Amino acid sequence: MAHTALHKRKELAEALDSLLDELDEACQEVQKLIRKRRLSSLEGEAKLSLLGDLFGAVSHLHFHAKGLPDLISREMDQVEAKEVEEMKTSHAKGKPVAG
Numbered sequence: 001m002a003h004t005a006l007h008k009r010k011e012l013a014e015a016l017d018s019l020l021d022e023l024d025e026a027c028q029e030v031q032k033l034i035r036k037r038r039l040s041s042l043e044g045e046a047k048l049s050l051l052g053d054l055f056g057a058v059s060h061l062h063f064h065a066k067g068l069p070d071l072i073s074r075e076m077d078q079v080e081a082k083e084v085e086e087m088k089t090s091h092a093k094g095k096p097v098a099g
Contacts, residue, residue, distance in 0.1 A: 019064060023061070026057065026061040033057055037054060
């Protein structure tokens with residue numbers, strides 16, 4: 001049972017890490033395009049192209065951020081559950097609980 005819980009925690013952490021890496025890349029792309037838009041005096045087709053790229057990057061960012069709050073919440077729940085279990089184990093062994 002403990003092995004399964006550990007495996008699930010590891011899978012969740014890996015999924016969250018992967019999503020955060022993708023989100024980081026998407027954020028960097030959006031920031032790059034925002035800076036380019038602010039610093040340039042593009043007009044016509046060039047401006048449309050930049051805005052199209054920005055639209056796509058923001059949509060991509062939105063896609064990657066969609067499930068993030070749930071994954072973060074689940075990892076927070078797992079961390080809290082692990083801390084509670086460690087406190088119970090420490091208390092059962094007669095060790096003082098750090099607070």
